[in-house]
Amino acid sequence: MTESEIAEPLELPRGIALAWGIAAAPQRGPKREMSVERIVDAAVELADADGLAAVSMAAVASKLGFTPMSLYRYVSAKDDLLLLMQEEALGLPPESLDEANGWRARLAEIYRGAVEVYQRHPWLLALPISGSPITPNSSAWIDATLQALAETGLTYDERIAASLTVMGQARWCGTVQAGYGERARTSGLDDAQMAAQESALFDAVIGADEFPELRRAIDAGVFTSTFDPFRFGLERVLDGVDAYMATRGSDMAPEVSGHEWIALEEAELAGDKRYLDALKAVRAAEKALRAARKVERQTLREANERIAKARAKG
Structure with a gap:
């Protein structure tokens, strides 16, 4: 084997190395009083109390009684x-997984556990998604979803896809609940009061002519229902x-798929002016x-009202 064929050892980004506990410890500094664990715990406490915007190196240092340089x-x-x-707040998948029978029940437990994480730490939803978080706890959640589907015969591509869908459902639920939770804290309203207020607002502006199905849904009480969508x-x-x-049957052979990621046109991503102007014109026309x-619709409604009045007089 030539020297060029010998792969260089991969150097992990420091954040990932810290998460796995393989980063070198600092050689100087207040070792007994300070640790990565204490820093992370303090930062999580700040975020839980006042949101992600409250977290800065200076704020964390102040909470611990040290300087930012420390x-x-x-x-x-x-x-x-x-x-x-993120790694600390995420934790491990719920222990209730051990009591769930079958792939469906296990995925439902993973979903429930993820929603609870977002309820405890809503600031997690504000973190940008720039790739897969390659950390121990996040890996444990992925592994749990793959284990749940291990006996199904699905391919790993399909199992990962199912995992992403379940976790995406949990994230969307967490996003909505976090928004309503913040509104509850600032308004002092409980869930029922917020639902009633929201229903009344829809009721005030939604007409049957312009939004017929939404009007019927409002009348059916969807905004005050306890149904969990x-x-x-x-x-x-x-x-x-x-x-x-x-439908795959016992064979479960991998499907050949031509599906591609949904993506914007390159011209739009590149900011091509003529293309952006064309999109703007389309939006204006719509x-x-x-x-x-x-x-x-308004004219038709008024015409029908005139006809009805004329018939009533005749």
Whole structure:
């Protein structure tokens, strides 16, 4: 083997190395009083109390009674701190997984556990997604979803896809609940009061002519219902996975798929002016069309009212 064929050992980014406990410890600094664990715990406490915006190296240092420079000996960048905070807040998958029978029940438990994590630490939802977080706890969640589907015969591509769908459902549920939770804290309203207020606002502006189905939904009480739309969505996703496995049969041979990632046109990503101007013109035309259809519905309604009045007089 030539020297060029010998692969260089991969150097992990410091944040990932810290998460796995394989980063070199600082050689100087207040070792007994300070540690990566204490720094991360303090940062998580700040985020839990006041949101992600409250977390800075200076704020964490102040909470611990040290200078920011002391922190940099342990966590050299804020991005690394955010990664470690995410790892700490995420924790391990729920222990209730051990009592769940079958792939469907196990995925449902993973979903429930993830939603609870977002409820405890809503600031997690504000962290940017720039790739897969390659840390111990995040890896444990991925592994748990793959284990749940291990006996199904799905390919690893399909199992990862199912995992992403379940976790995406949990994240969306967490996002909505976090928003309503913040509103509850600032308004002092409970869930029922917020639902009633929201329903009343819809009721005030939604007409049957312009939004007929939404009007019927409001009248049916959807905005004050205790029905859980997120769990319904999860169950239908799992129904779909179940049906997919049934159609594949016992062979379970991998499907050849031509599906591609959804992506914007390169011209739009590059900021091509002529293309962006064309998109702007399309949006303006769509807006004008919606306005024209609104006038059409209004005119039709008024015409029907005139006809009805004329018939009543005749």
